[in-house]
Amino acid sequence: MELLPRDQIAFQRMLDTIRQTFERFGFLPVETPVMELSEVLLTKSGGETERQVYFVQSTGALGKAADGTGGEGLPELALRFDLTVPLARYVAEHEHELAFPFRRYQMQRVYRGERQQRGRFREFYQCDIDVVGKDMLSIRYDAEIPAVIHAVFEALAIGDFTIQLNHRKLLRGFFEGLGIDDVRQPGVLRELDKLDKRGEGAVRETLAGEGFSLAADAIDRLMAFSRVRSNGHDDALAKLDALGPGSAQFETGRDELRDVLQRLRAMGVPESRYAINLSIARGLDYYTGLVYETVLDAHPQIGSICSGGRYDDLASHYTKSKLPGVGISIGLTRLFWQLREAGLIATADSCVDALVVLLDEAGIDHALALSQRLRVAGLNVETQLEPRKLARQLQYADKAGIRFAVIRGENEAARNVVAVKDLRRGEQFEVGENDLASALQARRDNTPL
């Protein structure tokens, strides 16, 4: 996805909003190199991901391979395919320099060698936060995460949304109750995760088939369980209560969900914004506790726009320390593309506030000086450096999404004022040069963007 400037401005504003919100909650920035050692990346990736890794070789290394002096095995370096593996490597590498629980955000591009198709990208932004503890991490961190999700999507203002909560231990405890053993549980989780895509009929068939051999009654109870959704805070608690007693694992999951619900209320997250949804499983095997998905209420077909969960051990491949954590990820490139396809993103105004117009050669130095005064006052200003017809300059500003055109003809110059065309409101007004900056700022900041 390569954007024209006005779309890039809209995208950049989303990135900035997400970053600002992450920082509001005390997360610290991390950036890692785009290349990791191939062996680091491949340790963590499943088969599917392995086929999608981009390997990197400098010209020199390629030459060597051609000479037959190397070239066996895989190239040493590859491009990151997510931000979780780099986080694990980073935390393990800097373990003794970091304070735990370590709260980091990372917003960088990741790379996957996907086949090219509409809406799938080989290079896309992920915006991640994680809290990583040492040895243990309180369930309270799991409650803070949905508060961050809430703040992010309120700030992005792309419509009503619901943060859906579930708990892996509640799920697995329930499976236990159905007599599904540990070996089959991950498979059942994955089937549950496919309910949306495959539909209930197909999933039922798989669960009844050879791999799982679940009885019809067990499948019925599983499906009923997976249909549980809450509507409001008290309903969420009631729905959890109504599940009846279960195994120790089941009760741990339920207690932690209750705890998270209580903390969300304490943080003032509106109850319309969160719900339990017992079908949420998340495909990844490494989640062990709370799991989150976020859906736009009016656009469920977009799927989850922000997902994540709790995991037991982030970096077992790189350090002996046990590093439990909880985190989420927003795939912003895909989200932006989907929102634009759905008509939910308007073309952004320019990041340029004003165009200082130039009517004749003699006006250049005054136009330059006036532009600088506006810039010092905090306005983004383009100066027209070569005189053109006024109509053409206004047309340019309008097309570029620049709101104000500052015009100083002979008439205005004689009176030490300028004329301002507010292209958004279709108004024109006059203002003294000394008051120009504050007049433009007041108009800019009073008008919601």
Add this chain to the structure above:
Amino acid sequence: MELLPRDQIAFQRMLDTIRQTFERFGFLPVETPVMELSEVLLTKSGGETERQVYFVQSTGALGKAADGTGGEGLPELALRFDLTVPLARYVAEHEHELAFPFRRYQMQRVYRGERQQRGRFREFYQCDIDVVGKDMLSIRYDAEIPAVIHAVFEALAIGDFTIQLNHRKLLRGFFEGLGIDDVRQPGVLRELDKLDKRGEGAVRETLAGEGFSLAADAIDRLMAFSRVRSNGHDDALAKLDALGPGSAQFETGRDELRDVLQRLRAMGVPESRYAINLSIARGLDYYTGLVYETVLDAHPQIGSICSGGRYDDLASHYTKSKLPGVGISIGLTRLFWQLREAGLIATADSCVDALVVLLDEAGIDHALALSQRLRVAGLNVETQLEPRKLARQLQYADKAGIRFAVIRGENEAARNVVAVKDLRRGEQFEVGENDLASALQARRDNTPL
């Protein structure tokens, strides 16, 4: 270069400052994919760069090569090694959707397969601006560029600096006057560019040698010319006047330099910030007019921290349109590293303004709610989610560079106030909960960072 969070915060602030300044001058954001077609990259790169390109292959493509079903020739994709080639490709590709002169900024990482050594990076940020015209571009854009450089380094506040100006046509016109023909001129330019590194003696030797065969008198005049530096605006004009008459090319260069100097004065750039330096050549062959370098007055050994110039045709490989332009580049990763080595970058305060302390289990929901109120007011807040000894929490905040610790013991709770420790000033004060946010903001914003 991989940074710990507090250094990353300092780095991020520099990136933000540069971006904000670029936008002040009406530049528009562009981001391009990290991978370009190899043939696009290699068209533009010289031999030196060619050896440093990183090629990219997905797992699938590697497999093919191993099977003997492919693998001849170079991989199709490679990582960008600068932002100029992607700009040329972008402008050519979107030519009919862009408004010209096209003012873009781009701040992304670029990749070069350098041998690993101290202070050289294989992956580093470049922060570029360019103005690209169609068919022609007024010299006034060349004058705006140093005004941007000035604003950037004023805002970065890393010490006094001088923007050094020269003009390729002035140089080449002067060479003409010495009887150096077109064929030898680029070589002489490159030698001039090496004066700092090789020293005058070595350069003199080369110019007198076989390749150039310059007479001693010509070399003397060349060296005298290259030693011309101005001190102040009027001195710059006087030094230009004193050069005596020259060829048409020489006079064009001199006129354009004068024009740029006049515009800089009109824009209010202080005369201590710019100077002519007739030894500036810039190694790259594609510059054809103004050239810029920027040095920190107290740290000349760092070399140029921001360089660029005017070129005749950006994208002749990709489009038939003639696209003259002018631009500059800041290699921020290297600059940051050098500034840190020189002790010019202090460890940044945290981006977290306040830690809301937790003294006992019963306080959790109040701490969460209080934190949220501060966040809504625009403060970045971390909540201590598990009770610990106060001393440990304060120690953590201090070490993390968090300025304020908000404490609510029984004593404070009974009176509806909180105690605030200002760790930077080493002060403690009490404030009502309702006034907490504004009290913290006032302290934060009144104190220069």
